[in-house]
Amino acid sequence: MPDISQPIDTVERVLFVHAHPDDESITTGGTIATLTSSGAAVTVLTCTRGELGEVIPAELQHLASSPESLAAHRETELAAAMRALGVADHRYLGDENARWVDLPPRRYLDSGMRWGASGAEALESLGALSLSAASMSSVTADIAAVIADIAPTAVVSYDERGGYGHPDHVRAHDAARRAAEVMGVDFYEVVTDGTGPIVVDVAPVADRKREALAAHRSQLTLDGDTFALSNGVSQPIALTETYRRLAATPAAEHLPFREQSRGIKIGVGALALAFGAVIGALMTAVHQSSVTVGDVAVPWGLVPALVASTGFVVGLRVLTSSRIIPILATVGIMGMTTFLASPTMGGSVIVPANITGLIWTLAPAAVILVVVAWPNLGRVRAGTADAQPARG
Numbered sequence: 001m002p003d004i005s006q007p008i009d010t011v012e013r014v015l016f017v018h019a020h021p022d023d024e025s026i027t028t029g030g031t032i033a034t035l036t037s038s039g040a041a042v043t044v045l046t047c048t049r050g051e052l053g054e055v056i057p058a059e060l061q062h063l064a065s066s067p068e069s070l071a072a073h074r075e076t077e078l079a080a081a082m083r084a085l086g087v088a089d090h091r092y093l094g095d096e097n098a099r100w101v102d103l104p105p106r107r108y109l110d111s112g113m114r115w116g117a118s119g120a121e122a123l124e125s126l127g128a129l130s131l132s133a134a135s136m137s138s139v140t141a142d143i144a145a146v147i148a149d150i151a152p153t154a155v156v157s158y159d160e161r162g163g164y165g166h167p168d169h170v171r172a173h174d175a176a177r178r179a180a181e182v183m184g185v186d187f188y189e190v191v192t193d194g195t196g197p198i199v200v201d202v203a204p205v206a207d208r209k210r211e212a213l214a215a216h217r218s219q220l221t222l223d224g225d226t227f228a229l230s231n232g233v234s235q236p237i238a239l240t241e242t243y244r245r246l247a248a249t250p251a252a253e254h255l256p257f258r259e260q261s262r263g264i265k266i267g268v269g270a271l272a273l274a275f276g277a278v279i280g281a282l283m284t285a286v287h288q289s290s291v292t293v294g295d296v297a298v299p300w301g302l303v304p305a306l307v308a309s310t311g312f313v314v315g316l317r318v319l320t321s322s323r324i325i326p327i328l329a330t331v332g333i334m335g336m337t338t339f340l341a342s343p344t345m346g347g348s349v350i351v352p353a354n355i356t357g358l359i360w361t362l363a364p365a366a367v368i369l370v371v372v373a374w375p376n377l378g379r380v381r382a383g384t385a386d387a388q389p390a391r392g
Contacts, residue, residue: 013041013150017157017166017176018051019131020110022076022216025362027190029085029164029209031241035196036086037205043089043150044082045098047131047172050074052112054218054230061287062219067110080215084208085211091148093131093142097149098191100141108134111168125202132167139175140182148181155180156243177246187246196242203239226374266335269328274314276332280364283308283333283341288356305360309333310367333364 014035018024022210024032024044035042051067053074063070082090092100094106111132157176158387162169170214173189178185188198202209213220213227220227226234260268283305316326341351341361351357 009053013043013152015146015150015152015155016042016044017047017155017172018044019047019158019162019166020053021046021081022050022053022213022219023083023169024078025085025212025216027158027192028221029081029091029212030205030238031156031200031214032085032087033205033208034202036202041089041150042070042085042087043091043146043152044079044085045091045093045146047093047139048108048168050110050219052110055218056221056230057217061256063218074216077216077218077383081212084211084215086208091146098142098146099233100138100145101249108139111171131169134171136171136178138177139171143175143179144183145186147179152185154186154188154219156188156190159191159244159265163190163192163297174306188243189246191242191244194240194242196244198243199240200243201239201272206237206239213237234276254264262331269325270324273316273332274328275312276329277336278332279312279329281308281340282335284337284350284360288350288352306363309364313364313367330364330367335362337361345371 016028016032018028032044034040039170049071051071053070055061055064055070060073063073078090080266081385092107096105099105107129108131109127109129111126111130116228155176158169158173160170160173162171162173177187177189200315210222210225214222220229223234224235228234253269286305316329317323320326337351337360341357351361
């Protein structure tokens with residue numbers, strides 16, 4: 001997204017990431033309406049449904065005692081706000097269209113907050129399903145999945161303090177910024193004190209911004225050109241919205257193994273075969289080692305032999321997402337084991353026909369059957385989050 005204070009006919013797709021319903025209208029409503037009016041494709045991603053928000057109107061106080069009911073009500077408010085701002089693509093984080101590939105949908109809940117000496121603070125205890133309790137990698141990956149799906153030219157969210165310190169706002173900033181960086185998209189943070197270098201004049205769409213704010217009647221009250229949140233402090237509906245651009249600085253690109261050249265693939269295959277043979281020789285040499293405990297001989301050498309060979313084969317499968325490479329490694333292990341199991345000139349064998357030898361001879365075959373059948377892990381189609389997301 002270029003300087004959005006200038007004509008924006010070149011803007012194509014912009015993703016706004018917000019923590020709760022109403023945040024999008026309060027801090028970025030005018031910009032969203034400006035973009036949609038200019039023909040830009042805008043996606044608004046809301047991380048939670050605001051289950052723990054304070055309820056202002058007396059006639060809606062019954063919602064305050066039921067997070068589920070409040071969430072359902074705020075969904076309708078947000079839908080109305082989206083219509084006012086002209087947004088056709090709205091998503092909730094964790095839903096099927098905003099979730100890491102191949103993971104089942106999950107619901108991120110409002111973490112809540114309390115006021116402390118330095119501003120908004122996290123509650124003493126967080127719900128297990130709350131946004132702030134979720135792993136950073138999970139939230140980042142789900143946002144990255146949306147970026148991969150819509151290919152935005154910019155991602156917009158809060159600054160590093162989340163505007164005023166709400167833990168969900170901070171998490172939204174951290175995850176959205178990280179996802180944008182990984183996916184190579186410029187990140188724009190909202191500057192709440194008006195001192196940012198990018199100033200968007202939203203006066204031409206002030207009526208639409210006001211309509212969007214009015215939709216969130218459980219959370220704020222309107223009075224002419226001012227509004228108030230649950231603290232009752234009146235503030236003007238801003239006619240400018242300010243941002244700071246943080247250019248994308250993606251890490252060096254690493255081609256997945258399947259996209260490497262044929263020469264590299266052949267080289268890796270040869271190394272896997274050779275290292276497999278080395279592991280086969282070393283582990284065959286120690287697999288019969290045992291220690292006597294009482295009257296029982298414990299074959300301690302078999303354990304590291306199995307762990308080393310299994311770890312090597314499985315590791316190659318994970319790193320390369322290839323079946324051929326771990327198969328070659330297993331061929332090396334089993335080939336060397338078979339060679340060393342052959343009778344020597346003196347008639348003795350390194351792999352005797354006992355239970356330990358039988359396990360060592362057959363285990364690699366069992367491992368490769370599992371590894372070959374193991375499906376590839378789901379992944380975002382472009383970019384990689386800094387860690388695999390925890391399943392939620």
